């Protein structure tokens with residue numbers, strides 16, 4: 514058994530680490546200053562500038578196939594890079610990416626949507642959640658009614674990341690109300706903002722915020738269907754599947770950085786004439802955090818490895834998402850506790866992480882939905898106990 518990285522994997526990981534340390538982390542204090550003043554921490558133009566700089570280092574399109582100019586990295590390497598990204602609280606991500614399901618586009622759609630998205634000239638959002646359908650995504654109601662060569666969309670999507678800025682939305686709509694969404698009753702549409710949908714900002718406990726998207730008789734040409742009519746739910750689940758290992762990978766980066774701060778604090782802050790790190794109460798918080806982080810790391814890498822092996826990653830990814838999201842919440846909470854009152858202030862990034870990572874237990878499948886998937890797989894015999902070594 515080999516838990517090591519190949520030379521190539523290590524080299525890519527280390528280059529990403531250097532880039533984050535040299536180009537992204539120096540922006541952190543300014544980010545906190547702006548957010549304290551209720552301004553966006555990082556402007557879209559600044560993100561783009563960073564992404565173009567990273568492109569010169571060869572980092573462009575981690576998941577994007579080489580024929581589109583991307584790196585097409587294995588999931589394991591992508592996971593390692595997302596962990597590096599997580600080490601900085603600047604909301605950076607490498608450029609050259611597009612939603613995984615956009616690669617199902619026709620040649621014409623690729624020219625109109627996929628290629629400009631990869632180049633960063635257009636931005637997308639993905640919309641399945643509705644006010645009445647979140648975990649139960651098959652219960653969506655936003656309707657698409659055929660009208661000659663067009664479809665007319667009516668309804669509302671909610672909590673859509675990037676929905677305030679997106680130039681176009683990938684919208685999962687009901688095209689055949691008689692059939693359930695799961696049974697071929699839903700279809701994915703590529704809908705330009707110019708076609709008439711509007712967005713409304715939703716304030717949340719995190720920085721920035723998602724949006725509601727409102728569709729009021731929005732006319733969309735038939736050629737804007739992504740994939741096949743009736744394939745919308747399957748595409749939606751494919752989109753969500755990617756986040757199940759990248760989200761917890763990011764969480765490991767956050768947890769590592771935060772824990773490093775806690776160790777520093779434990780080794781310097783004195784109470785009652787001794788460093789607080791000499792207290793068992795503090796040591797146990799550090800020990801539990803390190804242990805849980807390590808457990809999360811291997812669950813996530815195993816999930817990513819499962820993707821690379823071409824095996825069904827759902828079970829492994831659900832465990833990685835469930836555990837990684839819980840882990841980062843527990844670690845950040847302990848790190849805040851170890852910092853005492855300072856941890857609660859906006860001088861430090863800890864309270865920011867505390868607010869940010871709470872989302873990780875909710876979006877792209879709540880904790881409860883991950884548990885439901887894991888248990889159902891076992892109860893129905895789809896997965897054997899013992900993982901891939903069984």
Ligand SMILES: Cc1cc2nc3c(=O)[nH]c(=O)nc-3n(C[C@H](O)[C@H](O)[C@H](O)COP(=O)(O)OP(=O)(O)OC[C@H]3O[C@@H](n4cnc5c(N)ncnc54)[C@H](O)[C@@H]3O)c2cc1C
Nearest residue numbers: 639640641642647648649672673674723876877878879881
């Ligand atoms: C900041 C943010 C960004 C988001 N970005 C996007 C996006 O880009 N695109 C998009 O489409 N969606 C997005 N979402 C939506 C997100 O995926 C949903 O919020 C999530 O799936 C939960 O759905 P819900 O909020 O409707 O909660 P509900 O489904 O109403 O669930 C409420 C609670 O009940 C629990 N629950 C529900 N059913 C069961 C059950 N059968 N058994 C046990 N417990 C159950 C849930 O786990 C949860 O704890 C985002 C959400 C947020 C907050």
